[in-house]
Amino acid sequence: MRQLWLWTALLASRSVDSGVARAVLASEPTTPSGDGLHDLLWRGKVIREAHRRLSEWAAGDGVPAPAVLEPLRERLGTAVGEDDAWRDQAMAPMREALRDAQDHGLAVMKGLALASHYDEPLSRHMGDVDLHSPDWPAVVAFCRRATERGWVWDVTEFPWVKWDKGTLYGQLSLVTPDNRDPVARIDLHVGPYSVGPNGRVYGLGHAEGTALEVPSRLCDPVTLAVILVAHAANDGFLSLKDLNDFAALTAGGDIDAASLAETCRAFGCEPILDQIRGTVAALRTLGGPDGTAALLARATAGPLTLVPPEGRNRALLAGRFAYRLSRLDGDSVLGALRVAGSSYRYYGADLSVRPGKPSARMERRWRRPDVCWRLVPPESWPAPAGADAAGGPTAGEELADGITRHTRGSAVAVTLADHVFVPTVWGEVSPESVGLASELLATESQA
CATH class of the missing domain: 1.10.287 (Helix Hairpins)
Structure with missing residues (x-):
């Protein structure tokens, strides 16, 4: 596995000079399989980097031995072509979402913000539109406009909420044009940024910039670096995409190393930072006397593994x-x-949504950062609309601006603006809750 990771690093790392990478590959005595290389490059979201490097070599003196790299280049070329076709469809709705975000004062974070630190932003892997707001009103207003434009709630990764010291935070996910074949996705992060089962990153900083050529408010370099490290800790493996992102973020010297270390220490991730920072440094000096041995020593000197844990x-x-x-x-x-x-x-656990008995109703004892309440939209309710609706008074509680919990007996539902959800932790949804939610949905539809 060490060798497989080494080859992907040589093929896709922006920190390694292309000539140095080629010379090291040519001197390697054994070769991993093309399938293994393709899989790790794909999972690491660095197919564009690897394809560009292999194409440069092929256009020069030929792809270095072994010959497995030429069919790999062709496979990666197919994947890049498919990604280009997706980008052609996704670019317009993503830019529209970024303009709406600017109107509502939301900040761009994660991938699109990281890409702004690359010499060629579009050369980086493009994923979702990740946006951030410290509070809910702007996000609720953004969702109202987005759903009016045709965006719908994601049913593969449901919106979710948690609580931090009595304050609601979470993530709302929208896709377009539909859930059958979505082209673009928006993840709206609200409040402290959630990491792992119960982690929170506070004090997200911002700076003006552009994303996909749209003037935008971006998370600043320190915030992006902290989130990158925290995500690596949660994912558990040393991603080439993370290494490339960290190298791009730190290339300009805008991040104070001591402050970044102190922030990472606050949520137990300083060893992760050391491993990422040390590996980037070793990649930059790969042509030195210590060679690949020093690189592999740095890459394995920490908690992150070389392949994703499963x-x-x-x-x-x-x-x-x-x-x-x-x-x-x-x-x-x-x-x-x-x-x-x-x-x-x-x-x-199996978290698939399924019929179940009435369970917790988002009571206060379950309002913690380690309890994730997923919000199931009507498209995924497991019982027919109106099933087992029980009569009686309904109580409402405002959880945050624009978000209300509704309870009746053992049933619970949540409304966000004019949208209705059934909350669940473990995937079980009771007919009583679906019945209550269906009534609320009918009321909203008539309003």
């Missing part, structure tokens, strides 16, 4: 991360173990 390993990673964050929040050992156990179970 299955039980992924759940264990989430549990350990949750425990560390809980202790940093001041929880007792027993309290942190409870959070870790719940997180381990959650990351390994």
Whole structure:
């Protein structure tokens, strides 16, 4: 696996000089499979970087031995062509969303903000439009405009909310044109930025810039670096995309290393920062006397693995991360173990939406950063509209500006502006809750 990661780094790292990478590859005694290389490059979202480098070599003195790289270049070329076709469809709605974000005072974060630090922003992998607001009113207004334009709620990754010291935060997800074949996606992050099972990043800073050539308010370099490190801690592996992003962020010297380390230490991620920073440095000096041995030593000198953890390993990673964050929040050992156990179970559970018995109704004891309430839109309710609707008075509680919890008996529903959801933690949705939500939906439709 070390060798496979090394080859992907040589093919896709922006920190390694192309000539140096080619010379090192040519001297490697053994070769990983083309399938393995393609899979790791794809999962690492660095196919464009690898394809560009292989194409440069092919146009020069020929692709270096072994010959497995030429068919890999062709496969990557096909993938890049497919991505180009997707971009042709996605660019217009993404730019429209960015203009709406600017109108509502939302900041651009993550991928599109990171791309602004590249010499060629469109050479970076393009994903979702990630936006941030410190509070809810602007996000609710943005959602109202977006859904009027035809965006719909995502049914593959539902919107969700959590609580931090009594304050609601979370993420709302929209797609266009529909859920059958979505072209573009918006993730609206509200409040502290959520990381892992129970982590929060506070004090997100902003700076003016552009995203996809649209004037935008962006998260600043320090904020982007902190979120990058925190995400790496949650994902558990050393991603080439993260390494390229970190190299682009730090190339201009705008980030104070000591301040970044202190911020990462606050949520237990300083070892992750050290591993990423050390690996980028080793990539930049790969042509030196220590060669690949020094690079691999740096890449493996930390908690991140060289390939993404899966299955039980992924759940264990989430549990350990949750425990560390809980202790940093001041929880007792027993309290942190409870959070870790719940997180381990959650990351390994079947969370598909299904009919179930009435469960918690978002009561105050379940309002914590380690309890994720997913908001299920009508398209995914498991029972017919109006099923098992029980009579009686309905109580309402404002959770945040524009967001209300409705309860009646054992049923619970949530409204956001004129949209209705059924909340769930583990995927179970009761007919009573669907019935209440259906009534609210009918009322909203008539309004």
